[in-house]
Amino acid sequence: GAVVSQHPSRVICKSGTSVKIECRSLDFQATTMFWYRQFPKQSLMLMATSNEGSKATYEQGVEKDKFLINHASLTLSTLTVTSAHPEDSSFYICSARFTKGQNTEAFFGQGTRLTVV
Amino acid sequence: KNQVEQSPQSLIILEGKNCTLQCNYTVSPFSNLRWYKQDTGRGPVSLTIMTFSENTKSNGRYTATLDADTKQSSLHITASQLSDSASYICVVTLMYFNKFYFGSGTKLNVKP
Numbered sequence: 001g002a003v004v005s006q007h008p009s010r011v012i013c014k015s016g017t018s019v020k021i022e023c024r025s026l027d028f029q030a031t032t033m034f035w036y037r038q039f040p041k042q043s044l045m046l047m048a049t050s051n052e053g054s055k056a057t058y059e060q061g062v063e064k065d066k067f068l069i070n071h072a073s074l075t076l077s078t079l080t081v082t083s084a085h086p087e088d089s090s091f092y093i094c095s096a097r098f099t100k101g102q103n104t105e106a107f108f109g110q111g112t113r114l115t116v117v
Numbered sequence: 118k119n120q121v122e123q124s125p126q127s128l129i130i131l132e133g134k135n136c137t138l139q140c141n142y143t144v145s146p147f148s149n150l151r152w153y154k155q156d157t158g159r160g161p162v163s164l165t166i167m168t169f170s171e172n173t174k175s176n177g178r179y180t181a182t183l184d185a186d187t188k189q190s191s192l193h194i195t196a197s198q199l200s201d202s203a204s205y206i207c208v209v210t211l212m213y214f215n216k217f218y219f220g221s222g223t224k225l226n227v228k229p
Contacts, residue, residue: 001190004160006160023132034217041224042157042219042221043206043219043220044161046217046219091158093160093161095160103148103149103166103168104148104149104210105149105163105166106149106151106208106217107163108153108158108160108161108162109160110160111158111159111160113158
């Protein structure tokens with residue numbers, strides 16, 4: 001299947017600093033990527049939909065000024081957590097939409113464990 | 118309202134036993150249904166994908182079934198192994214809009 005690479009896999013940062021997470025589709029072009037957040041023992045929660053060349057669409061309750069999303073190319077989307085606080089500590093996962101014919105599938109990155117201290 | 122519900126929420130089985138996980142959905146119009154396996158601290162990995170016309174799809178010891186009439190899917194795991202311990206997530210794609218609806222997952226624990 002298609003490969004989505006997410007980096008870094010783990011990051012620890014100080015409260016008040018910003019952290020950037022990268023999501024790359026390695027062997028296909030992804031016009032749409034998704035960013036999720038997952039708290040322990042909970043399911044994935046969609047934060048935003050990232051569209052190449054346009055502004056991201058954020059889900060209700062997600063602060064767009066805090067979670068900056070950039071999708072500058074067909075293979076790269078970034079999520080920047082600005083002025084991070086301990087409550088932002090979570091597991092962040094990206095996925096890229098892959099369409100072949102009439103089938104659409106989502107391939108996920110490995111996830112990023114963010115810890116804000 | 119488009120929804121995906123999975124059951125059970127959690128399951129404990131002994132190594133070597135079989136188990137079946139359920140997924141019921143109301144997403145319509147339906148494009149495809151996928152089962153993912155998510156190990157703790159990792160991103161989900163696709164196990165199977167089924168379209169409207171497919172009733173069953175196998176991937177090794179994993180067999181997924183789909184009944185589009187009743188809007189139900191199941192994931193059957195045969196001869197479970199310790200490495201099967203993970204969360205299993207059902208995802209349904211909404212046709213035309215390519216929007217994904219996630220189930221809350223079933224956490225499977227395989228014990229020796």
